[in-house]
Amino acid sequence: METFLGRYRNLIVLAAILFAQLIGLAVQVKLPSQQGQTRLIRFWAVAAITPFEKAVVHTQNWVRDTWRGYLYLHGVRRENRQLRAQIERMKLDEMRLNEDAKMARRIQALLAFKEQYVEDTVAAQVIGTSGSDQSRVLYIDKGSRDGIKGDMAVITPTGIVGKVVQVFPESSQVLPINDQLSGVGAALKDTRLQGILKGAPNGTTTLQYVMADEKVEPGEEVITSGGDRIFPKGLPVGKVVSVEPGKDLFLNIRIVPTARLDRLEEVLVVTKITEKPPDTKDLGPIRAADILAARLPTYQTPPPPAAMAGNVATGVANAAGAAGGTATTPPAGAGGTAARPNVGAAGIAARPNSGAANVAGAAGGTATTPAGAAGTAARPNVGAAGIAARPNAGTANAAGTTGGAATTPTAAGAASAAGRLNGVGAGSSSSTATAGVQTRTATPVANGVTKLSTTTGVNSGTRSAGTVATPPNGGASTQNGAVSSNGTASATQRNSVAKGTSSTATPRVQPGSTAISAASSDGDSAATATSTQQRPIKKVIVEPDPLPVRKVPAGTANSAAPSNNGTGLTPKPVQKPPQQAAPNPNPAPTSQPEGTNPQR
Amino acid sequence: MTTRSMAFRGSFTSREQVAVYEFSWPVTVVIPLAAVFIQAFIPVEVRFLPVIDLPMMVVIFFAVARRNPISGSITGAIIGLMQDTLAGPHHPLGMYGICNTIIGFAASSLGVKIDVENPGTRFLITYIFFIVHQGIYYGIAHGLLRQTAEWSWSHVALSALANALLALFLFALLDKLKQK
Numbered sequence: 001m002e003t004f005l006g007r008y009r010n011l012i013v014l015a016a017i018l019f020a021q022l023i024g025l026a027v028q029v030k031l032p033s034q035q036g037q038t039r040l041i042r043f044w045a046v047a048a049i050t051p052f053e054k055a056v057v058h059t060q061n062w063v064r065d066t067w068r069g070y071l072y073l074h075g076v077r078r079e080n081r082q083l084r085a086q087i088e089r090m091k092l093d094e095m096r097l098n099e100d101a102k103m104a105r106r107i108q109a110l111l112a113f114k115e116q117y118v119e120d121t122v123a124a125q126v127i128g129t130s131g132s133d134q135s136r137v138l139y140i141d142k143g144s145r146d147g148i149k150g151d152m153a154v155i156t157p158t159g160i161v162g163k164v165v166q167v168f169p170e171s172s173q174v175l176p177i178n179d180q181l182s183g184v185g186a187a188l189k190d191t192r193l194q195g196i197l198k199g200a201p202n203g204t205t206t207l208q209y210v211m212a213d214e215k216v217e218p219g220e221e222v223i224t225s226g227g228d229r230i231f232p233k234g235l236p237v238g239k240v241v242s243v244e245p246g247k248d249l250f251l252n253i254r255i256v257p258t259a260r261l262d263r264l265e266e267v268l269v270v271t272k273i274t275e276k277p278p279d280t281k282d283l284g285p286i287r288a289a290d291i292l293a294a295r296l297p298t299y300q301t302p303p304p305p306a307a308m309a310g311n312v313a314t315g316v317a318n319a320a321g322a323a324g325g326t327a328t329t330p331p332a333g334a335g336g337t338a339a340r341p342n343v344g345a346a347g348i349a350a351r352p353n354s355g356a357a358n359v360a361g362a363a364g365g366t367a368t369t370p371a372g373a374a375g376t377a378a379r380p381n382v383g384a385a386g387i388a389a390r391p392n393a394g395t396a397n398a399a400g401t402t403g404g405a406a407t408t409p410t411a412a413g414a415a416s417a418a419g420r421l422n423g424v425g426a427g428s429s430s431s432t433a434t435a436g437v438q439t440r441t442a443t444p445v446a447n448g449v450t451k452l453s454t455t456t457g458v459n460s461g462t463r464s465a466g467t468v469a470t471p472p473n474g475g476a477s478t479q480n481g482a483v484s485s486n487g488t489a490s491a492t493q494r495n496s497v498a499k500g501t502s503s504t505a506t507p508r509v510q511p512g513s514t515a516i517s518a519a520s521s522d523g524d525s526a527a528t529a530t531s532t533q534q535r536p537i538k539k540v541i542v543e544p545d546p547l548p549v550r551k552v553p554a555g556t557a558n559s560a561a562p563s564n565n566g567t568g569l570t571p572k573p574v575q576k577p578p579q580q581a582a583p584n585p586n587p588a589p590t591s592q593p594e595g596t597n598p599q600r
Numbered sequence: 601m602t603t604r605s606m607a608f609r610g611s612f613t614s615r616e617q618v619a620v621y622e623f624s625w626p627v628t629v630v631i632p633l634a635a636v637f638i639q640a641f642i643p644v645e646v647r648f649l650p651v652i653d654l655p656m657m658v659v660i661f662f663a664v665a666r667r668n669p670i671s672g673s674i675t676g677a678i679i680g681l682m683q684d685t686l687a688g689p690h691h692p693l694g695m696y697g698i699c700n701t702i703i704g705f706a707a708s709s710l711g712v713k714i715d716v717e718n719p720g721t722r723f724l725i726t727y728i729f730f731i732v733h734q735g736i737y738y739g740i741a742h743g744l745l746r747q748t749a750e751w752s753w754s755h756v757a758l759s760a761l762a763n764a765l766l767a768l769f770l771f772a773l774l775d776k777l778k779q780k
Contacts (some may be wrong), residue, residue: 010670010709021698043683128644130640135688230656
C-alpha cells in the first residue's frame, strides 16, 4: 500500500484536488441559489483586489487629468469655438423639438400614457473586468454604500451598458449586454418590432425572437423596450448591422451597441426610475380643439384658386395663409369667406403644429386649424397679425407678423382679429425660432384716406421663416436680418407682404374678393376685407373702416403670444377705429426695432 | 537561495541532471496575485488583453521551475480559483481552478523530463498548454455545465500564439526571481 501511494502520489494528489473542485463545482451548479460560502469567497477576493484597482485608476486619472487639463491644451480654443457653434445649433434644434415634444406630451396626457423617467443616477468608474475571454463582467467603483443595488441599469450617454448583478460595499459587478448570459428587452426604433437582445460567447450582440417575415433593414436603431423592467423604455441600444435568417423562423439580427463596451471608463448607474404621466403643466390647458385635431379626421379640400400659386413647398397652410386662402378647412382668407365660427377671416391653416403656419400667418392667415384667427390688418400701426396656432407658441412669429402685411394691404377694410379664443398674434412655427415685428403705419393722406405702410421685421436667426423670400412679382421685397433673440426685428419688409419659408411665397389676392371673418366666439363682429390688388404692393391706400377694429397687442409676435398666457383667453380688445391711429412720423417706413415702435 | 539538482531516469534532456528551482515566499505570493490583478485590470484599457492568460503562464512557469507535480497542481488550483472569483456570478468557482490544476500538473511533469530553459521549448509548451487549457475549459463549460460555449480553432490558435510569444518575455523576466 505504501508503495502504491508513494508511486502514484502525484496522481493521487492531482485527483484529490480535481475531485474537490469538481464537487465544489457540482454544488454550485446544483444549488445556484445557495451561494453562502461562494459568496464569501467572492467577497474576500473582490474586497482584496478593489483597493488596488481603485488606487491605480485614480492615480492614472490624476495624471491624465493633469496632463490634459493643465499641460496639453492644444486646440482647446478652436474646439471651444466649435462647441459654441454647436450649442447654438442645438439650441435651435431644441426649440423646434420642444414644440413637437409639447404636442406629444399633450397627446400622451390625453391617452393617459405613463412614462418612465430616469430620476436619479450614480456616476461610477470602471475599475476592472473579469479578465477572461469567456466572461465579460465589469467592476465599477461604487457599491452598496453608494446606494447601488442588484438589477440596476447601467448606462452611458450613448447607450445602455448592462445591469448590476452583484453588489459589494465598495464596488459592484456589472453584466454587460454583450455577455452571453445577458438579456435585454429591446425594440427596433422605426418598425417597433420587439425582441430580446442577447450576447454571444464571442462578444457580439443579437436581437432575437423577431419573426423571419418581418422586414428589418441594416442601420436601423435599436432602443430598449422597457419590457425587462430594468431599463426604461427608449434608451439607445445600438444599430442593426446585419440581418440573416436564423433558426426556428426567427431572424438573426446582429446589433452593434452604441456604447463602447470594450472601452468603458465611466458609466451611470440608474438608481431610481419613476413612472408618471407626462408633465403638461407648462403646456397650458388641453384644448378641445387639440383633442379634435388629434382624433377627428380632417376633410381635405383642394386649395381654392385664390390660393397662391407660388407656394409649392409645404403646400398646406402655406398656401392658405399666404394667399389668404385656406388649407384644409373651409375656404377663407382674403379672397374667401370663413365659414365657420371661430375661424378667422383671412386664411385658415390646416393643422395644429403645421409647419405651414408660418406662412399662413404671414399672409395674414390663421395658423392652425382650430379657430384660426385672422390677422389684424386694417388697423394702422398695428403690427402683429397672424394667428397663434397654439397657446404659448411664442416662436414662429414671423409668420404672424408678416401675415398682417399680407392681409392688410389687400384688405380694404380689415381682417378681423378675432376668430379664436386664445389665438393672438403669433403664428406657430414648425421650424425654428423666428420672430418678427411688423409695424404698420397709417398715414392720413387726404379725405380720410389712410396710407398704410408696412414695416416688417423678420426675426431670423433660423433658417426657416427668416429666409429671404422675394416675391417674384416685384412689389414686395423681403429682407431679413439677424435679430436679437428676444424677437426684435432688424430686418425690414417694406410695404409688403409675402414671405415664405423654404419656398417662395408670393401672396396674391384676388382682386375684389372679400373676406368676411366670422364672428368670433367672444362676439366680435365680422370684418370685411377686400383685396384691392393682385400683387404685393408697396403702398396701400386704405379707406378707414367705419367698423371698429379690434385692437391686438401689436409689435412683436413675441409680445403677442405670451398674451395668451396659456389661458386660452383673448386679451381684452380695445375698440379703436383705424383713422384714429397716430400718424406715423416717418413717412418712409423703415426697419424698426421692437422697442422703438412709436405706437408702443 | 536553494539549489537542487535531481536526476531523472526518464528525462529527455541531454543534461544528466535538471535543476530544481525554488522561490522566496514573497515571490510565491506576489507574482500570482499580480498576474490575477493585471488580468482583471488591464483589459479596461487594452481591449485585446482577455485573450492573454497571465495566470496560466504563471502556473506554467512555477510548475516547470519547481518540477514538482504536487506543487504545480496546488499552485494551479489556487491561482485558478483566484481567477474564478473575479469571473462573475454566473461563472462557477472551479472552472479555471480545474484547468490550471491540470496545466500545473502537466507542466511540472513535463518539466521533469525536458529542458524547459530553452526559449523554443518554452514557446512550444506555452502554445500547447494554452490550447489544452482552452479545451479543458470548453469541456467543462459545454460538457459538465451545459453552458453555451463556442470553439473556434482560429481564435484559439491565434490566442495561443500571442500567449506563447508573451510567455517568452515573461519567463525571461521571472527567471530573475528564481533561487538557484
